[in-house]
Amino acid sequence: MKAAQRIAAVLLDHGRMPWLAAIALLLVLHALSPRALERADLLVHDLLVTQGVSADAPASAVSAPLVIAIDEASLKALGAWPWPRSRHAELIDALNRAGVAGIGYPVMFAEPSPDPREDERLAEAIAHAGNVVLPVAPVARRGGGIDTLLPLPALAAAAARLGHVDVELDADALARRLFLEAGEHRPQWPAFAWALLDVSQPPRPLAGLGRQHDGGATAARRWVRDHEVIVLPSSHDWPLRHIPAVDLLVGRVPPETLRGRTVLVGVTAAGLGVPLATPMSGHGAPMTSVDFHARAYRALSDGAVVTPLSPRWSLFAGLLLLGAVTWVGPKRRMRDVALVVAAVLLPWLGTFVLLDGLSRWLGTSSVAIAVTLGALGWLAIQSLRLGLRLNRANARADATLQAISDAVFRLDMQLHVRYLNRQALALVGSTIDHVQGRALGDLVVLGRDLLIETTALAERCRDSARSVTRPGHVNMPAGRDGPARALRLSASPLFDASGRIEGVVLVLNDVSDTVDAAERLAHQATHDALTGLPNRLLLRDRLRQVLAQRDAGVVAVMFVDLDRFKRINDSLGHQQGDAVLTTLASRLRTVCRASDTVARWGGDEFMIILQGLGDRDAVSRVASKVMHAVGQTITLDGVDFRFSCSIGVAIAHEDSSDPDVLFAMADTAMYRSKSQAGAAIHFYAHDMSAGTRDWIELESDLRHGLEQNRFEVHYQPQYELATGRLSALEALLRFRREGGTTGAGSELLQPVDFIAVAEESGLIEEIGDWVLQAVTRQIAEWSRQGLNVVPVAVNVSARQCLGRSLVRRVSEALTRSGIEPSLLRLELTETTAMSDVDHVAALLADIHALGVSLSVDDFGTGYSSLSYLKRFPIDELKVDRSFVRDLVRDADDEAIVRATIALAHGLGMRVVAEGVENDEQLSRLSAQGCDVVQGYLFSRPLSAADLLANNILGSKQRSEPRALRLIKS
Secondary structure (H helix, E strand, C coil): CHHHHHHHHHHHHCCCHHHHHHHHHHHHHHHHCCHHHHHHHHHHHHHHHHCCCCCCCCCCHHHCCEEEEECHHHHHHHCCCCCCHHHHHHHHHHHHHHCCCEEECCCCCCCCCCCHHHHHHHHHHHHHHCCEEEEEEEEECCCCCEEEECCCHHHHHHCCEEEECCCCECCCCCECEEEEEEEECCCCEEEHHHHHHHHHCCCCCCCCCCECCCCCCCCCCCEEEEEEEEECCCCCCCCCCEEEHHHHHCCCCCHHHHCCCEEEEEECCCCCCCCEECHHHCCCCEECHHHHHHHHHHHHHHCCEEEECCHHHHHHHHHHHHHHHHHHCCCCCHHHHHHHHHHHHHHHHHHHHHHHHHCEECCCHHHHHHHHHHHHHHHHHHHHHHHHCHHHHHHHHHHHHHHCCCEEEEECCCCEEEEECHHHHHHHCCCHHHHCCCEHHHCHHHCHHHHHHHHHHHHHHHHHCCCEECCCCEEECCECCECCEEEEEEEEEEECCCCCEEEEEEEEEECHHHHHHHHHHHHHHHECCCCCCECHHHHHHHHHHHHHCCCCCEEEEEEEEECCCHHHHHHHCHHHHHHHHHHHHHHHHHHCCCCCEEEEEECCEEEEEEEEECCHHHHHHHHHHHHHHHCCCEEECCEEECCCEEEEEEEECCCECCHHHHHHHHHHHHHHHHHCCCCCEEECCCCCCHHHHHHHHHHHHHHHHHHHCCEEEEEEEEEECCCCCEEEEEEEEEEEEECCCCCCCEEEECHHHHHHHHHHHCCHHHHHHHHHHHHHHHHHHHHHCCCCCCCEEEEECCHHHCCCHHHHHHHHHHHHHCCCHHHEEEEEEHHHHHHCHHHHHHHHHHHHHCCCEEEEEEECCCCCCHHHHCCCCCCEEEECHHHHHCCCCCHHHHHHHHHHHHHHHHCCCEEEECCCCCHHHHHHHHHCCCCEECCCCCCCCECHHHHHHCCCCCCCCCCCCHHHHHHHC
16 A cells, blocks of 8 residues: 555656647557547537538528439430440430539440440530539559540540549548549649639639648659548438439420429449449448539538548647646646546547638647546546545544434344444434444344344345345334334445455435325325325225135126216316315215225216125115215305216126226216216116217227237229320228127228217327338338338328427337338328318428428318418328219219319329229319329229239339220220
């Protein structure tokens, strides 16, 4: 110990040593420049920019470029790669006709085509467009050095600009840097994205955007780079939109989609080109070169670029920081501790400020390592000094033990008392001299139970050599000097210097107040605050216990409801009404036996559980006593009142063995009594309310169905009238009820058979969540199978639209499944939409912001206001089947359908007609310009397996779909 004290004193006298060592380490790290540090700097950079350190979002999403993708579908439709240059000319002509702002064409045309006319055709298209940017690339020369790969002279002359596509990989093999200028011998070409920005938008000066970079212009390497920047991901995640080239060439892309936009044309098909791994794609995933240049364009357009600073700045900042800390020489004071903590955090904070505030990047991993190691050395010295102070702290331990509120006993190996603190002496009611050295079992004042428990606990601690705590508490009887107490017991072993156990510390914590408070809380949670009777929670538990007993005799549930009690509250006030309820609760307890349970159900309703009775007559006698007790006079404000009650009774095991069902049956029987002007007693009968029983049973079956996964989703296809192709699917819920109405097998219920029960019982929200999860999982599974996935519409009930939870549930379903939000569509009825216009408009706006499309179902059956309808972000209207059914025969229905289609198209919405069942309806809808149809004419709702069996989602159609044949005919 003395040697440790001397060493600590020497170190404390040289408290600046850790910081001097940190300075030396910093110099070594900068001299060696290990690649591990460079990777660490890059990792910190990516973490910061992904946490929101980036440029502001652009004012409009129109600045985002579009990618004309030469993808698998385009190659399949237009021929294998490489395409003839006339095909590229067709793409440029189509884009030029659409009025795009600029065309980036990062496809290298360095070799002449076998047919010179192909090159001439492409050059004409480029010259005619006047806004095409072609690529320039460095290539390694066989003998060493760099050559430049240029487009054909005719193409280069026709292009608006040439831009280099040189991309450098960082130490972690990710592409995040861009050189705004580069070239052979001198930086003569702008970066491809910069050149495209210059063509599409007014040119922007290079000053301040990049750091000049030494490209190593030697005899062996003559490619010179300048103005280095780091490209940041967009601060607002935006989807890079791909348009297949075949869609552009066949005219499936509306001109307004392209007009005024900047586009890049490039190969995205798998296996063509070399993908780039870049943080811009998230998690360093590979990205095609055209996507990289598109995102680089967006970043340059938004100013989302960062200029890297020279590593010399990092060395200078580190030396400055460590020199300041060394000069100050922090000790152990709180101010100095804060200084050390600030020094450790400052490199990271400086990096953050430079990146976020000044768009400059400076790697400070070496500085952070050096400062952190210096701080650890300083902390070790302080720890040694702290150890020197430990002896004095031990001297204060006794005073601390005397001050705490727990009773502490120190026992030797024979469980004799060797030490007691002040609370322990007060507990035993004696002095230290009288108690010290006595066996723990001799302290009879603690009470027999407490002595048994403490002795057993101490022995277990001594024998196991580990801390032991007794669960719960032990009661200590009241003594001459104090009340009874609840004590919590724990014991810990004491070890000598060699690690052998030498005794036990026994701690008795007085938890009387806590136990009393817990008992009060438990009573409040299970009892009615006004009457003191059990509440519903305790009542249900008591009934379950009674039903589980085999010798409980006849068990009856009695529902007691006061007749015309509301007049008391209305005339005399709630205070008098509470007095009546308290009095009646006391009378009911008096009438019933101690084994029965009297509970307050709510309001002026009471529930009684009777057990151990011989037969129904005994139940009737108790019910009559209850009715007589309620009918006794009650005096309020000097006025005598008499009350009557209605009683309903359900017999356990005869009527049901389910507690909730028994409560409902007793409630039903009580309402039969009410229907006869009250003051009556009725036993539940199965023919009393068959509808109520069926309702209750169906509700119970729905609850079990959720647990047993007996819900199913069927899908009805929707087809485009213009092409006959599959447009979407509507998800329709089914419930498989075991036993059905016949009691054998199972029955598949339609929504009309159970939705009303689900709505009223509140189950609709759980069922709605299940449908969302099931549908999104199924879409994800179809996508993994490579099927032709189309959007799926899910119906939303009015109850789900209450509050704001629907947005969170939809977002969670999309996140868990990983599908594109555009593949999910929500349908709500017109009545739901009009129920609370302001709330529904805000709710639908939040859902639409997720990327989920919206549809109004049953349109025309409600009372929509056009001024309200246009406030909703609706994508389509669905014409109710009642109008489609009589479309051919009823001129009014035809006029309604025609007006609906015109209204929807005027508001930019699609129109879906449901319930199409014959060719005449289909023909009439086609003539009126309807967009999409669904109905039994094309397909009934099918399970997911049947959809695949009928090849409705097949990736390759083996024959012309029936829907297409119907529409063509």
